[in-house]
Amino acid sequence: MQQYKHLFFDLDRTLYDFDANNRDTLSRLFREFNFSDNGKVDFDTFMDVYRPINLALWERYKRKEISKETLNLRRFADTLKACGLNEEVAGDFAGKYLEISPSQNRLLPGTVTTLQYLSESYDLHIITNGFEEVQYPKMARCGLMPFFRHIITSEKAGAQKPAPEIFEYALNLTGASPENSLMIGDDPVADIEGAFRQGMDQVWLSANDEVCTITPTYRIAALKELMSIL
Ligand SMILES: [Mg+2]
Numbered sequence: 001m002q003q004y005k006h007l008f009f010d011l012d013r014t015l016y017d018f019d020a021n022n023r024d025t026l027s028r029l030f031r032e033f034n035f036s037d038n039g040k041v042d043f044d045t046f047m048d049v050y051r052p053i054n055l056a057l058w059e060r061y062k063r064k065e066i067s068k069e070t071l072n073l074r075r076f077a078d079t080l081k082a083c084g085l086n087e088e089v090a091g092d093f094a095g096k097y098l099e100i101s102p103s104q105n106r107l108l109p110g111t112v113t114t115l116q117y118l119s120e121s122y123d124l125h126i127i128t129n130g131f132e133e134v135q136y137p138k139m140a141r142c143g144l145m146p147f148f149r150h151i152i153t154s155e156k157a158g159a160q161k162p163a164p165e166i167f168e169y170a171l172n173l174t175g176a177s178p179e180n181s182l183m184i185g186d187d188p189v190a191d192i193e194g195a196f197r198q199g200m201d202q203v204w205l206s207a208n209d210e211v212c213t214i215t216p217t218y219r220i221a222a223l224k225e226l227m228s229i230l
Contacts, residue, residue, distance in 0.1 A: 004201070004230065006176035007118060009148075010161075010185030011128040011135060014205055015111045015223070016142065021104035023047070029096055033089060041083045050079045062160045068131055072098065102137035107144075110224035115147040117227050125150040127170050127183070129160045129190060150174050161187070162194025171198075184226065188212035203229065 012018035030036060030043050041049075054075045061071045076097065077090035118124060124147050128135050132155045139145050152170045159165035171177065178199035185191025186205045195202045196214050204216035205223060218229055 003180060004182045005123060005180040006125060006174055006182070007122045007230075008125050008127050008170060008176075008181060008183045008195075008200075010183075010187065010191045011126050011139070012130065013108075013186040014184060014191075015107060015115075015144065016138065017106040017108050020106050022101070024104055024106075025097060025100050026050070028100065029093060032096070033093060035083075035085055040085060046079065046083055049082050050075065053078045053082070062129075068155070098131075098134060102134055102141055104138075105142045107142055108223060110222060112143070114223050114226050115144070118230060119147050122230070123174065123176075124148050125152065125170065125174055125176075127152045127161060127166060129154040131155055161190035162197065164194075164198060167194060167198040167200070182217075182230075192216050 009015060026047065027043050030046060035041070035046065036043065057066065057071045057075050057078075060066045061068060066074070072094045073090060076093045077087050080087040080090055080093070115124065126135075126139070126148050128151070130153055132153050135153050136151070139148075139151065150170070150173055152166065152173065154160040154166055157166040157169040159169070161167070167183075171181065181195075181200045182203060183191055183195030183200050184203040184205065185195075188204065188206070188210060192202045192204050192212055193214060196216075201217040203218040203220060203226065204212060205220055206212075207221045220226065220229070
């Protein structure tokens with residue numbers, strides 16, 4: 001559509017199949033640390049324990065109460081402890097997690113076709129809440145780098161979506177204005193509300209019954225639907 005010039009994409013769960021890749025990484029580590037052999041917990045239980053611990057720590061990291069190093073260590077230390085596993089290996093586990101994560105390369109369906117189509121007519125950028133050392137290699141491994149002009153991480157911007165600062169940082173860096181920008185993402189708060197409050201139009205990628213407090217400009221169930229909107 002003519003009014004848009006800059007398309008800002010979220011990365012995890014919008015282009016990158018974060019859930020599948022993350023599960024692969026953790027199940028590999030679970031085996032490598034021989035947690036599957038000691039009979040205490042199975043991998044599914046480990047994941048059920050890990051998810052809420054990880055989410056709660058991310059919330060604290062977003063509020064700047066803890067550092068990223070603490071976040072990365074504590075999510076595994078607390079999970080191992082809660083599962084009755086050897087928490088002394090948490091540091092090693094956390095280090096390997098950061099090392100292995102970027103090597104996982106599954107994208108969500110239709111990602112490359114859609115980006116190829118859009119890159120012919122628009123400037124594409126990434127705005128992601130994530131660590132620099134994870135997001136860059138991850139994108140490189142998936143072959144995503146050539147599509148994007150600017151990659152904005154929350155770490156570099158000094159603020160996490162939905163904070164206005166990260167959107168302002170992105171607009172300044174790219175020379176975009178809210179009027180000629182479109183934000184595409186899966187998170188109703190971080191991506192959609194965040195962009196809305198900045199005066200940007202939004203595309204919400206949501207395949208289930210989730211709710212959003214605002215009515216997004218567009219709602220799609222699969223990324224390739226962008227090709228009929230744009
Ligand atoms: Mg996301």
